[in-house]
Amino acid sequence: MDLTLKIWRQKNTSSAGKMVDYKVTGISGDMSFLEMIDVLNNDLVEKGEDPVAFDHDCREGICGMCSMYINGEAHGPDRGVTTCQLHMRKFKNGDTIYIEPFRAKAFPVIKDLVVDRGAFDRIMAAGGFVSVNTSGNTMDANALPIPKDDADEAFDAATCIGCGACVATCKNASAMLFVSAKVSQLALLPQGKVEAERRVLSMVEQMDKEGFGNCTNTGACEVECPKGISLTNIARMNREYLKASLTYSEK
Numbered sequence: 001m002d003l004t005l006k007i008w009r010q011k012n013t014s015s016a017g018k019m020v021d022y023k024v025t026g027i028s029g030d031m032s033f034l035e036m037i038d039v040l041n042n043d044l045v046e047k048g049e050d051p052v053a054f055d056h057d058c059r060e061g062i063c064g065m066c067s068m069y070i071n072g073e074a075h076g077p078d079r080g081v082t083t084c085q086l087h088m089r090k091f092k093n094g095d096t097i098y099i100e101p102f103r104a105k106a107f108p109v110i111k112d113l114v115v116d117r118g119a120f121d122r123i124m125a126a127g128g129f130v131s132v133n134t135s136g137n138t139m140d141a142n143a144l145p146i147p148k149d150d151a152d153e154a155f156d157a158a159t160c161i162g163c164g165a166c167v168a169t170c171k172n173a174s175a176m177l178f179v180s181a182k183v184s185q186l187a188l189l190p191q192g193k194v195e196a197e198r199r200v201l202s203m204v205e206q207m208d209k210e211g212f213g214n215c216t217n218t219g220a221c222e223v224e225c226p227k228g229i230s231l232t233n234i235a236r237m238n239r240e241y242l243k244a245s246l247t248y249s250e251k
């Protein structure tokens, strides 16, 4: 396949960016989207030009790093996959492909397609954990029976990889799908219930501080989420938040 790429190039956070045209040739349908960008970058390096900066790590749909907008969709035209799992067979010879970074006020562009998603880390640090007594008398996790339905729901929520596609897709740049998945995976399990009230209050407070927008129930996040995280998690987080705001007091 021979393709035209229109890629967002931006030197750093403070500089103005613009779309730049590139041609790539001899692209196989079996390549992943990132391998196609590797081909372009090899060409650019050989010509002494600056390669396109993009985030990636696992290249198997686990780490959530490979965040980019492809033809106006987070992670591109396929469903239930990340950019690294997107195959070039989804495109046709002669296609023009638009490639942009995830855009949201809380995700500033660092360079080209790389954005700073540190806001997600700060939300997790605000409460996305279970405090464990490591005295040596810690109970074995398997000793605590958990209803199968709760375990399944918690597991589904835990599949969120923190990629940020929900934020980039949402017209309000809301992080509610991400935060609700993280709140839910712990709120559903007995180990997470102990700190559930403090957790939901601090994670939501941090989410607001970071400048994410609110949820207006459009549902685009659920459609574009590569892990199929359900909107029911947002409803659960709203219930948890309301309950905690009425009953929680700092000890």
Ligand code: SF4
Pocket: 159, 160, 161, 162, 163, 164, 165, 166, 167, 177, 178, 181, 221, 224, 225, 226, 227, 228, 229
């Ligand atoms: S909820 Fe989905 S889209 Fe949002 S960060 Fe998690 S995996 Fe990515």
Ligand code: FES
Pocket: 055, 056, 057, 058, 059, 060, 061, 062, 063, 064, 065, 066, 082, 083, 084, 085
């Ligand atoms: S590179 Fe890890 S999910 Fe794509």
